Amino acid sequence: MTDVAVIAARLGLYLTLAITFGLPCFVFWAWRDGRRSPPGPWAWIVGIATLLAMILSVFQLIALAASMSGTALTAVDRATISMLLDGGAMGRAWKVRVGALLVILMALILTRRAPGASRMVSAAGGGVALATMAWFGHGASDEGAAGWTPLVADLAHLWAAGVWTGALVGLSWLLLRSPNDASHGHAALCERALGGFSGLGTLIVATLVVTGLINTWFLIGIDHIASLMADPYGRLLLVKLAAFGCMIVLAALNRYRLTPALERVLKESGDAARSLSRLRVSLLTETAMLTTILGLVAWFGTLSPPAGG
Template sequence: MLVFARFGLMADLALLMGLPLFWWAMGVAGSRVVLVALALGGMALSALWLLASGASMTGTPMLPPDWATAEILLTMTPIGPVLAVRAAALLAALVLAVAGRTRLVLIPAAVAAATIAWTGHAGATEAMAGTIHRAADVAHIWAASGWIGALAALLHAVTVRRPNVDRVAVMLAKFALLGTVFVATLVVTGVVNSLMIVGIADLPALAGSRYGWLLGAKLLLFAAMLGLAALNRWRLTPALERGDGAIGALRLSLAVETGAAIAIMALVALLGTLDPMG
């Protein structure tokens, strides 16, 4: 259940930040209903994660809830301040979404997404190394959220009953530069995070660990996403602009890329609960 809660939170908060970012970049208003649902979902999933974390720590079933352990986590560990910041950010996002200020939701959503960095391996790193690790992790989370939000919006645009091909082509062209920034950020911060978690001296040991195999699977999926993104940018987008009827191929490419992103989030949710050297 802890892995499920982590996965749900990452997906929810990534969309809550990524969708407004994409809408802002495209110059469109976006959906208020979707953002309200995501903000409420983030609150519910945070509560689920808290209960699942307590159950994992005590080795007991999550139901019925162990409120005593939850109180200890909230009042005597860093989890309390982290969840307080996230709750405030999600409440602000909810208020802005209800008010129809969908683009402004990006600001509190970015804060809420950043709190994930304090609930994984980066949160356990101490001193200056911890500051560097968490900064890299926040940048990694923001870049991943931007990419995931763009995938969700683009996939929706090509799967409606009658896609507006010209509009999709414009969206893809506008996203090209932002997508390049996301990829570069993910690569650089991914290297920093890996070195902070494992250490240069222990990198060879990953080959024989469960953590190492799962990390390898994540990297292969990331490489597949890069390949599909390159296909979309250099082949399918120009084909759309020429009117060559590439919408079907683009729909398939975006669906597979989104599936890879979902699989990566599931792996990250699991990796965050494992000992890298275990």
Template structure:
């Protein structure tokens, strides 16, 4: 039961982190502050993301301590929690994550929507996303390759948050009940395509580096023999599926919307097709995060 709680809390923290980093960055480069369409959802969304990260991190600290101590009653003792925070990188990372999330929450509540708010919350999200390297496998590698693995894991987490968070923001924008500014949405889609391509390229490179350390070339043939390997295969399948949707959005649906707008025709059907594709891609991304949450609790093939 505790292991299930750890996995669920990991997924919640991942979800909050991608929103706290990717969503404000999407707004920052897409709409020049608060002049974009239907941005009333932005502040409440960032507030929820910050709260989820803060509470999720603290709850995960207790749950992880309980796993290590053997029981929840032992985990809530000050001595156990103190050791977890001061004696392990895992515990310290969770505390840092919670503190940064609380600071981000204060910023969101105290600052008006605009470029300053988007920039500050992006910074908070960047720190939160990077902290996952110390609660996963990235910080466990010893020896001369340890620093490279840690750096790759940090960059991988940040790139994933950029892509998935921006995708979540775009999904929210397309699902807004108020009538959208179609031209602004088209402009945002073009901006998202550039950032998405960069994020995907970084994810591929850093993913290969991480796989080198966690799996190793000699174990590729036996990848399906372990649960970690099976989940890694599933993660790659989900990633490929997201790429298919992303390519369709960029090279077919977004240009189609541009042509409709340029011709002065009704864009509702083009927007509906885009909306379905983007929502589906976002749901696949949420499932992918769940797979990653499980993988983070398992020993990789290189450790067996």
């Protein structure tokens, strides 16, 4: 039960922390030319995600303490928690995360007065908070100079995944906030957001592929590639790769087929309802694949990789 609690806490943290970083980044990038203000209550979404991340961080700390001491969640005492907080890099990372989340909340209060600064500070705080998850996984397990390579790769992997998550949340909100609204103005807003993010999406995919290969090299090892199916970690990794492949296909479909189709309809002043409907289905499927991947990554953290076993 304790391991399940740890996995659930990690999944929730990956999702909420990715939103605190990725959504402000998406809003900044998609509307970077300043011709039109970003739509939607992005600050409220980030604020809710931040509060949930703080609650989940406390729960994660309790769950880790219970797992380390071999006791039930309700039996964890202050001494065990204090030892975990003061015992090394993981405890320091947890404190940094909570501090970064507080910074985000303070920045969001200033959204109306200084929206640009609020987005920048929120994104910076979210990036720091999301980065702390690297110290709760395998990327920070090695010490010395050799340990920096997988750690840096893990950080880049987290940030790239965070921006992708934020983009999916922002785009999904745009497409789902009014499913029956196929007006030219709303459709044009959706097309602009999709087009504004497309260039960055290519960089995100490239970063995820490169850092994923680096992590696989260090965590799996060349000698274990052929026997992945024989190891629980390896089987989960293969499922993750399959889900990631589906996400790449869907992202390519959105960029090269569905978004251009929406643009053509808008230029011809036609009915955009069908194009928007197809984009909704694609984005919801992509979001489901992303959630599956984050759940698998949360599970990975409780298993020993082949190269470290």
